[in-house]
Amino acid sequence: MVSLLDIIGPVMVGPSSSHTAGACRLGLLARCLVGGTPEKVRIELHGSxxxxxxxxxxxxxxxxxxxxxxxxDERIRTALEIVESEGLQYRFEKTTLGEELHPNSVRLTVERGAHSHVMVGSSLGAGRVFITEIDGYPVEVHGNCHTIVLLAEDVKGSIARIxxxxxxxxxxxxTLRLTRKERGGDAFMVIEVDEQPGENVRDxxxxxxxxxxxxRLDKVSA
Amino acid sequence: MYSSLAAAIKDAEAQKKSLGVLALETESRDQARPVAEIRDALNRALAVMRRAVNDGMTGDLHSASGLVGGDAAKLRHGPPGPLSGTPFRDVLARALAVQEVNAAMGVIVAAPTAGGAGILPAVLTGLATARGIPDEQVITALATAGLIGAVVAERASLSGAEGGCQAETGAAAGMAAGAATEMLGGSPAQVGHAVALAQQATLGLICDPLGGLVELPCVFRNATGSAIALAAIEMALAGITFAIPADEVIDVMGEIGREMDVRYRETAGGGLAATPTGRRLARERMVQIKRSPG
Known part of the structure; x- marks a missing residue:
């Protein structure tokens, strides 16, 4: 459903809603996968x-x-200098991630402490984003809801417990979506919820x- | 939100409301948020729009490539033309100002996108200033614009990469034309004609930015897009009707977008971007961007 505030917004640092605001939102979502600012990131830019x-x-x-x-946030303009001064290791590469992928896409391999994840996401225009893959599992996350992602052994009754x-x-x-790579293999769950879940939910x-x-992936758009 | 402007106009007429009020109530229902909260968000957007207009008038902004900047100030302070002292010239200056801020990585409101972000603030704040219209009414007009944009998003596209410039500055011109027509006292039906009149004038407009950057011709397309919106407003408020309904004009825009060759959809492979001068400038300026510290 299109929201009026998606059309009159976002408020953003220019110049492009897809190449700047959407790109920033993809970074925000990848950050959530490791629960904070990643220390090391491989950023593979695709297409446009x-x-x-x-x-x-x-x-x-x-x-x-x-x-x-x-x-x-106007610090976007000097973000690369901040990365350097904070001693973060962010490496940019240009690549091709496949013909079928949206032209404005990126693969982010994020590392923070013991956590490491890979996310593929696209910027669809007007600042809207779409995550298509997390750790090799196909997903559909738009970032317009609070979202919980989890990887679990494929046990019966898991959805009921959660x-x-x-x-x-x-x-x-x-919404709730479950995917797995093979029968009996790990299950990847994406749950979009209406309210922001409390810390106790994750615990x-x-x-x-x-x-x-x-x-927990934050809500990044209206 | 609505996916048909005709349906929204029908509901507004039946309920004796403006499209802006209808849009606020519909959004409130869709998103389970109070109207006051949505008005607050739109008020914050309006403040950002006004700041961008002001910042862009100083004339000392420069884009990453240096291809654009300083032209809003020329309209504000430069030699006069036949339309000096009229809202027309002021609106053009405001549109350039916002886009120059955008190209210099300043803060703007994507409405509907960053590439078309100059038109709605230019037309609404320019005409509101000229006519002394209070902010409350400008905020309602922003909701009207949001409804029109939502219809375009549902029926066609708001992305230059998908539908060419007609989907960005074209959609923005339609949104601004409809919103300002209502702000200046037009009926819901007149809003429909204003949208159709503006949108028909931008059908087929390609997205051909030099080097793929949101600079040239984007900055100027916001000024000319605003001019189209002003023409549509003037005609609609005079009682002129356009025989093809806005929904159908928007559908045609979507159809043209889908048929448009990829060279004309933000890839810098055709149009002005692929002219000999366009290619040379893009080459030279990209070297400069890579050298600049940011």
């Missing part, structure tokens, strides 16, 4: 992000998002013996 990214500040915007700056934890926190599930989910890891 690779071809015209420099002139649009796509590199600065992605780095800014990774450090937690939002699309209207739904119960969310219900206890008074969190309403908007309770983490306590489940069959959950390998879980993170």
């Amino acid at each position: 992000f690779a071809r015209t990214g420099e002139g649009h500040g796509t590199d600065k915007a992605i780095a800014a998002g990774l450090m937690g700056f939002r699309p209207d 739904a119960a934890i969310l219900a206890e926190d008074d969190c309403n599930i908007a 309770d989910i983490k306590k489940l013996a069959w959950v390998r890891w879980t993170h």
Whole structure:
């Protein structure tokens, strides 16, 4: 559903809603996967992000998002200098990630402490974003809801347990999607919820013996 | 939000409301947020728009490539033309100002996109200043613009990479034309005609930025797009109607966008970007961007 505030917005640092604001949002989402500013990131720019990214500040915007700056944060302009002064290791590469991928796409390999994840995301225009892949699992995350992602052993009743934890926190599930690479293999769950889930939700989910890891992706758009 | 302007106009007429009020109420229902909260968000957007207009008038902004900048100040302070002292010249200056801020990585409101971000603030704040219209009404007009943009997003596209410049500055011209027509007292039906009149004038407009940068011709397309919006407003408020309904004009825009060769959709492979001068400038300026410290 298109929101009026998606059309009159976002408030953003220019020059391009897809190459700057959307790029920043993709950085913000990747940051959530490791629960904070990643120390080391490999940033693989695809298509138009690779071809015209420099002139649009796509590199600065992605780095800014990774450090937690939002699309209207004027520090985007000097984000690469901040990366350097903070001693972060962000490496940019130009690549081709496949013909079928949206022209404005990036693969981010983020590392923070013991956490390491790979995310593929696209910027669809007007600042809207779409994550298509996390750690090799196909996903559909738009970042316009609070989203919980988790990797779990494929055990029976797992969805019921997680739904119960969310219900206890008074969190309403908007969408739920489960994918796995093979039968009996690990299951990747993406749950979009209407309300921001409390810290206890992540702690309770983490306590489940069959959950390998879980993170909350912030709502990044209207 | 609505996916048909005709349906929205029908509801507005039946409920004796403006399209802006209808848009606010619909958004409130869709997103389960109070109207006051949505008005607050639009008020913040309006403040950012005004700041961008002011910052862009100083004339000392420069884009990454140096291809654009300083032209808003020329309209404000430069030699007069036949339209000096009129809202027309002021609106053109405001549109250039916002786009110059955008190209210099300043803060703007993407409305609907960053590439077309100059038109709506230029037309609304320019005409509101000329006519002394209070902010409350400008905020409602922003909601009207949002409704029109949502219809374009649903029926066609708001992305130059998908639909060419007609989907960015064209859509922005339609949004500005409809919103300002309502702000100046036009009926919902007149809003529909204003949108159709503006959007028909930009059908087929390609997206051909030099080097793929949101600079040239984007900055100037915002000024000329504003001029188209002003023409549509003037005609619609005079009672002129356009026989093809806005929804159908928008559908045609979407169809042209889908048929448009990829060279004309933000790839810098055709149009002005591929002219001998366009190619030379893009080559020279990209070298400069790579050398600049940021």
